[in-house]
Amino acid sequence: xxxxxxxxxxxxxxxxxxxxxxxxxxxxxxxxxxxxxxxxxxxxxxxxxxxxxxxxxxxxxxxxxxxxxxxxxxxxxxxxxxxxxx
Numbered sequence: 001x002x003x004x005x006x007x008x009x010x011x012x013x014x015x016x017x018x019x020x021x022x023x024x025x026x027x028x029x030x031x032x033x034x035x036x037x038x039x040x041x042x043x044x045x046x047x048x049x050x051x052x053x054x055x056x057x058x059x060x061x062x063x064x065x066x067x068x069x070x071x072x073x074x075x076x077x078x079x080x081x082x083x084x085x086x
Contacts, residue, residue, distance in 0.1 A: 006047060007021055007022055007023045008022065008047075008085075009022055016035075017035050017039060018032040018034055018035070019032060021085045035081075038059070041055075042074055042078065045058070053071065056074055
Protein backbone atom coordinates (compact mmCIF):
# COMPACT_ATOMS: atom_id res chain seq x y z
CA UNK A 1 0.00 0.00 0.00
CA UNK A 2 2.97 2.29 0.44
CA UNK A 3 3.32 3.04 -3.28
CA UNK A 4 -0.37 3.95 -3.54
CA UNK A 5 0.08 6.62 -0.84
CA UNK A 6 2.59 8.57 -2.95
CA UNK A 7 -0.16 10.04 -5.10
CA UNK A 8 -1.78 11.78 -2.12
CA UNK A 9 -1.14 15.20 -0.62
CA UNK A 10 -2.20 16.11 2.91
CA UNK A 11 -3.36 19.65 3.65
CA UNK A 12 -4.51 21.14 6.93
CA UNK A 13 -7.35 23.64 6.99
CA UNK A 14 -8.13 24.89 10.51
CA UNK A 15 -8.61 21.75 12.62
CA UNK A 16 -9.31 19.48 9.67
CA UNK A 17 -6.96 17.54 7.45
CA UNK A 18 -7.73 16.81 3.81
CA UNK A 19 -6.19 14.05 1.74
CA UNK A 20 -6.15 14.92 -1.94
CA UNK A 21 -5.49 12.51 -4.77
CA UNK A 22 -3.24 14.46 -7.11
CA UNK A 23 -3.22 12.06 -10.06
CA UNK A 24 -6.63 12.37 -11.67
CA UNK A 25 -7.91 12.17 -15.22
CA UNK A 26 -10.28 15.08 -14.59
CA UNK A 27 -13.66 13.46 -15.16
CA UNK A 28 -15.03 12.34 -12.86
CA UNK A 29 -13.34 14.54 -10.29
CA UNK A 30 -12.45 12.66 -7.11
CA UNK A 31 -13.22 14.76 -4.04
CA UNK A 32 -10.67 15.11 -1.22
CA UNK A 33 -11.22 13.02 1.91
CA UNK A 34 -11.42 14.71 5.30
CA UNK A 35 -9.56 13.03 8.15
CA UNK A 36 -8.17 13.76 11.57
CA UNK A 37 -4.56 14.31 12.60
CA UNK A 38 -3.91 10.59 12.97
CA UNK A 39 -5.10 9.83 9.44
CA UNK A 40 -2.90 12.62 8.13
CA UNK A 41 0.09 11.26 10.06
CA UNK A 42 -0.48 7.75 8.73
CA UNK A 43 -0.30 9.04 5.16
CA UNK A 44 2.72 11.25 5.86
CA UNK A 45 4.60 8.53 7.76
CA UNK A 46 3.88 6.03 4.98
CA UNK A 47 5.12 8.49 2.37
CA UNK A 48 8.34 8.96 4.36
CA UNK A 49 8.99 5.22 4.11
CA UNK A 50 7.75 3.96 7.47
CA UNK A 51 6.05 0.56 7.52
CA UNK A 52 2.68 -0.01 9.16
CA UNK A 53 4.49 -1.77 11.99
CA UNK A 54 6.80 1.21 12.57
CA UNK A 55 3.85 3.61 12.55
CA UNK A 56 2.03 1.39 15.06
CA UNK A 57 5.11 1.37 17.31
CA UNK A 58 5.30 5.17 17.10
CA UNK A 59 1.62 5.65 17.95
CA UNK A 60 1.63 3.06 20.74
CA UNK A 61 4.60 4.78 22.38
CA UNK A 62 2.79 8.14 22.20
CA UNK A 63 -0.60 6.96 23.44
CA UNK A 64 -1.91 4.36 25.83
CA UNK A 65 -3.22 2.08 23.09
CA UNK A 66 -1.98 -1.42 22.33
CA UNK A 67 0.29 -2.04 19.36
CA UNK A 68 -1.96 -4.72 17.79
CA UNK A 69 -5.05 -2.51 17.99
CA UNK A 70 -3.25 0.40 16.38
CA UNK A 71 -1.79 -1.81 13.65
CA UNK A 72 -5.27 -3.12 12.83
CA UNK A 73 -6.62 0.47 12.73
CA UNK A 74 -3.81 1.60 10.41
CA UNK A 75 -4.51 -1.25 7.99
CA UNK A 76 -8.25 -0.52 8.05
CA UNK A 77 -7.67 3.22 7.54
CA UNK A 78 -5.44 2.68 4.52
CA UNK A 79 -7.87 0.19 2.96
CA UNK A 80 -10.80 2.56 3.47
CA UNK A 81 -8.81 5.53 2.12
CA UNK A 82 -7.84 3.67 -1.06
CA UNK A 83 -11.47 2.57 -1.52
CA UNK A 84 -12.60 6.20 -1.17
CA UNK A 85 -10.44 7.21 -4.12
CA UNK A 86 -11.56 4.53 -6.57
